[in-house]
Amino acid sequence: MSKLPGNAGVSLLGDKSMDFYRDPVSFCRQRVDKHRCRVFQSRLLNRPTVFICSVRAMRELLCEKSNIFLKDPTDLMTNMYGDTVVTTNGEEACLLRLSLCNLFEGHCLQSSRDYITSVCERHLKSLSTSGQPECIYSAFKYLSTELVLGLFLNVKAEEQPELFQKIMQLCTQHWHGLISAPVNVKVPLWSSGFSTALEAREKLMQIIMDKLENDKHGFVGSLSSLPLPNSSSAAQHLLLFISALIPKALASLLTSFTLALSGNHQVDTRLQAIDDLDYLHRVLLEVQRLWPPFIGGRRIADQDSTIAGFHVPKDYGAVYISHAVHRDPEVFQQPDSFLPDRWSGRNAGQEHFLCSFGNGSRNCIGAKLTDIFLKETCTYLLKHYTWSLEPPSQDLEYKWLPVSRPANLPTLTFTPLNQGKRSGEENSSGC
Structure with a gap:
């Protein structure tokens, strides 16, 4: 058992949180190069923390030793969403997962497909109508938001536009609480971001509770009938499922997909992805590998343990870095x-060596639903458009927190493909 490379520093003065949040990719890359090791220690959130940048160590953390490295019960996610399948530990987390999993597979999953298809078609068919370059991240985020609110809350933009816009605004305000300092301050004419987020949370919970009481159809109806631990659990999970976190993650992956396959030099890749669903699956795996929507996740050591042969003391933090x-x-x-x-x-x-949405027994329960949505969206784009950056020269450097995307939102032009025949440098296989 070896000592972790690096230095955990001293309380407060040795904290490297600002350095990490400023550029987590460079932070890890520099230390991996310095220590010649993909596991090292530093101080994050004023806690000695082991940083995990290898597949072997990630699997050890999230799979073999998931009962030792636990979710932090004091983190901001718990404050903002309550006790959910994402934030709890041990038996409670297992029971919640067992209760919820049926909603994300089998018949429930298939019943969502038609709605996903209709939302994708309605949004994506207008990509080329304006004649102007599209800010794709914003377009994909709106599409994903409509999908999430329609699937999980039975609120459809075309049927209840005012309620849809209200919830979308509240979700954005609530999201800002996750990326602001957890300081609840409210004075005349000004409120902290965290305070505003808590207010938005209360308003969202009122809407959600009303839905759970009065709407007995779809996901809402199914969720309210599950054997959950208490009356607030269903509402807290709905709050999580309609969170802005999910549309941002989906928009991140779709943006990376369109950028990776944009331009004339990717014609063959696009054509192959149209004709071969297995190849499209491989393309999406590679997009997820290179541009994971989340930088990683954090755990706390519940007892002395090891990671990749290095000693990790009790109460150390452990952060796996998806990008690395x-x-x-x-x-x-x-x-x-x-x-x-x-x-x-x-x-x-x-x-299973990817960890964009976690790994092991605590991986994302909505992974199959996410996969359906991504493939529906990407298939529609591939069959109906060719696309390229406009203007051709843009700064595509990524920022990685809170959700990965190019720091300067890219714009692309979408050109409709001829239907039913192949002409020019790229053609459609038809619908």
Whole structure:
């Protein structure tokens, strides 16, 4: 058992939180290079913390030792969403997961497909009508928000436009509480972001409770009938499911997909993805690998343990960094290159080495639903459009917190494909 590379510093003065949040990718890359190790220690949120940048160590943290490294019960997610399947630990988390999983698979999953298809078609068919470049991240975020509110809350934009807009605004205000200092201050003419977020949370909970009481159809009706631990649990989970966090994550992945496949040099990739659903799956895996929507996740050591052979004392934090894990050169050759075919070659069957949405027994329960939505959206785009950056030269450098996306939102032009025939440099296979 070896000592962790690096230095955990001293209380307050040695904290590196600002350095990490300013640029988490550079923060980790510099220390991996310095220590020549993909596991190291530093001080984050004024707690000694082990940073995990390798596939092996990530799997150890989230799979083999998930009963030792626990969710932090005091973190901001718990304050903002309450006790949910994401924030709880131990038996409570397991029971919540068992209760909720049926809503995200089988018949329930299939019944969502028609709605997903209709929302995608309605939004995406107008991408080329304005004749102007599209800010794709914003377009995908709105599409994803409509999807989430319609699926989980039975609030459809075309049927209840005022309520839809109200909830969307409240979700945005609530989200800002997750990315602001947790200081609840309210004075005349000014409120802190956290205070505003808490107010938005209360208003959202009122809408959600009304839905749970009066709407017995769809996801809301199914959720209210589940054997959950208390009366507030269903409402807290609905708050989580309609959170702005989900549309932002979906918009992040769709933006990365369109950027990766934009321009004339990706014509063959787009054509192959139209004709071969397995290849489209590999493309989306590679998008997720290179541009994970979330930088990672955090745990707390409940007892002395080890990670990758290094001693981790009790009460240490443990942070897995998705961007770094996904570029572990021991697992992924040419780790910085976009190579979808790696998933049918050396990395075939290794999807479990990705951690964009967690891993192991605590991975995202909505992963299958996310996969359906992404494939529906991407298939529609591939069958109906060719696209490219406009203007051609744009700064596409990513920011990684709170959700990854280019710091300067990119704009693209979408050109309709000829239907039913192939002409020019790229053509459609039809619907």
